[in-house]
Amino acid sequence: VGETAWQLRNRVRQRFLELFAAIEQIKVLKAETAVRSRMLELISQRFSVGESATFEVNSAQLALQRTQMALAAAKAHAASVRAALAEALGLPVGAIADTRFDFTSIDRLPALQQLSTRTLERVALLHRLDLRRALAQYAAAEDTLKLEIAKQYPNINLGPGYEWEEGDSRWSLSLLSLTLPLLNQNQGPIAVAKARVTEESARFAALQAQVIGQVSQAVVGYRGAVQTLHTAQNLFTTQTKHQRMLDQRFAAGAIGSVAMLGGHLASLVAAQDRLAALYQAQQALGTLENALQRPFTEHLSLKPALHEKSPSGRERARA
Numbered sequence: 001v002g003e004t005a006w007q008l009r010n011r012v013r014q015r016f017l018e019l020f021a022a023i024e025q026i027k028v029l030k031a032e033t034a035v036r037s038r039m040l041e042l043i044s045q046r047f048s049v050g051e052s053a054t055f056e057v058n059s060a061q062l063a064l065q066r067t068q069m070a071l072a073a074a075k076a077h078a079a080s081v082r083a084a085l086a087e088a089l090g091l092p093v094g095a096i097a098d099t100r101f102d103f104t105s106i107d108r109l110p111a112l113q114q115l116s117t118r119t120l121e122r123v124a125l126l127h128r129l130d131l132r133r134a135l136a137q138y139a140a141a142e143d144t145l146k147l148e149i150a151k152q153y154p155n156i157n158l159g160p161g162y163e164w165e166e167g168d169s170r171w172s173l174s175l176l177s178l179t180l181p182l183l184n185q186n187q188g189p190i191a192v193a194k195a196r197v198t199e200e201s202a203r204f205a206a207l208q209a210q211v212i213g214q215v216s217q218a219v220v221g222y223r224g225a226v227q228t229l230h231t232a233q234n235l236f237t238t239q240t241k242h243q244r245m246l247d248q249r250f251a252a253g254a255i256g257s258v259a260m261l262g263g264h265l266a267s268l269v270a271a272q273d274r275l276a277a278l279y280q281a282q283q284a285l286g287t288l289e290n291a292l293q294r295p296f297t298e299h300l301s302l303k304p305a306l307h308e309k310s311p312s313g314r315e316r317a318r319a
Contacts (some may be wrong), residue, residue, distance in 0.1 A: 001130045003129045003130070004207070006129070006168035006293055006294075008088070009282065010031050010289075010290060011086070012088045012089060012228075013087045013286060014286065015081065015084050015085035015088045016085060016101070017082070017106075017279065017282050017283070017286070018081045018085075019036055019078065019081045019082055019085055019101065019108055020101075020103045020279075021067055021275065021279045022074060022077050022081050022250050023078060023103075024103075024270075024275050025073045025074045025078075026071065026075060026078060026274065026277065028268055028271050028272050029067060029070055029071040029074055030071060031264075031268055032067050032265065032268045033064070033067050033068055033071055035261050035264045035265055035268070036060065036063055036064040036067050036265075037064060038257075039060055039064075039258060039262075039265075040057070040060040040061055040064050042258055042261070043056050043057055043060045043258065044057055056194065069228060073087050078166075082096060082097070105119050105274045106278070106282065107278055108297055109229070109281055109285060110200075110224055110285070112219065112222065112223060113248075117215065117216055117219045120167055120215050120219060120288075120291075120292065121169060121212050121215045121216070123167040123292055123294070124211050124212075124214075124291060124292045125169065125170065125171060125208065125211060125212070125295065126164075127292070127294055128211060128213075128292070128293045129293060130207065130293075131171075131204075131207060131208065131211060134200070134203060134204045134207050135162065135171065135204060136199040137203075137204075138161070138162065138173065138197070138201060138203075138204050139161065139162070141193070141196045141197045141199075141200045142161040142162075142197050142200075144192035144193045144196065145190070145194055145196070145197050147189060147193075148189040148190045148192075148193045151189075151195070152190065159171070162174065169302040170208065171204070171208055173201045173204060173205065173280070211291070214290075214291040215288075215292065217289045218284070218287045218288040218290075218291040219288065221284045221287060221288075222281070222284040222288045223288070224284075225277070225280050225281040225283070225284035225285075226281050226284075228240050228277050228280065228281070229277040229278055229280075229281045230272075230279075231279035232270075232273045232274040232276075233274055233276075233277075235270055235273065235274075236267075236270040236271060236273070239266055240267060240268040240270075241269075242266075243263045243264060243266070243267045246263035247260065
């Protein structure tokens with residue numbers, strides 16, 4: 001149930017992010033269409049009095065047509081994404097057809113300065129549902145082995161099966177420390193149970209290593225995406241200031257309309273770059289959350305979600 005709920009949450013989050021990007025893309029393309037329409041109008045007027053060439057008119061017309069096609073495609077994509085979001089929510093498309101979503105907090109990305117990669121690995125290892133399931137399977141195999149041993153050697157003392165290594169922030173599985181009589185110790189039910197413990201131990205160790213790798217890779221990807229977003233934001237801010245300066249110069253008669261509109265196009269390109277960087281940063285955040293299998297905040301709980309006891313009631317792990 002927990003894994004299913006997480007998958008549903010992840011799917012809804014992804015569709016919500018895609019809808020945000022589609023809506024913002026439409027806004028940018030509408031603005032670009034308006035600017036290019038005005039530029040074509042101005043260039044056509046200049047052409048009519050012999051102040052521009054046919055090539056300039058054709059180039060402006062082609063650029064406008066491409067923008068109009070991109071806008072039409074963006075609108076179709078937005079409708080498709082909205083339908084996908086409705087499906088993920090288990091609703092008919094009409095239920096959210098006219099819904100206005102609040103995206104105001106989508107650019108507020110959590111920082112990682114206070115959380116090291118080791119800390120995030122610890123969170124994943126203590127809370128991921130697939131690891132908890134694998135650990136439970138190991139515990140069940142180990143209990144079966146202990147039971148088979150107790151049937152034949154009731155006085156044997158058995159060592160601990162697994163524990164949380166606080167210093168390394170890892171789960172440590174130690175195959176049972178057994179001191180069995182040499183006679184027939186590897187035959188019958190004991191051998192079968194011990195083989196299963198070995199198999200479950202190897203499976204868990206591989207999964208734990210995979211999770212650690214996923215978290216490390218996700219942290220690197222997220223930090224890189226956030227840095228790219230900061231760069232795009234700075235460029236967008238710089239271009240916005242430049243555009244204000246061009247608007248002031250145009251108002252003062254220092255530059256013409258085409259030069260001023262060219263500045264607007266440059267600002268729209270910067271806006272598209274910022275939108276793409278924000279989308280990628282949110283994608284990277286989603287990847288990190290999937291590696292942790294929990295929503296990311298700067299105040300993640302480091303307390304273990306795993307039970308301290310095995311199904312048999314004996315102490316199994318410490319954290």
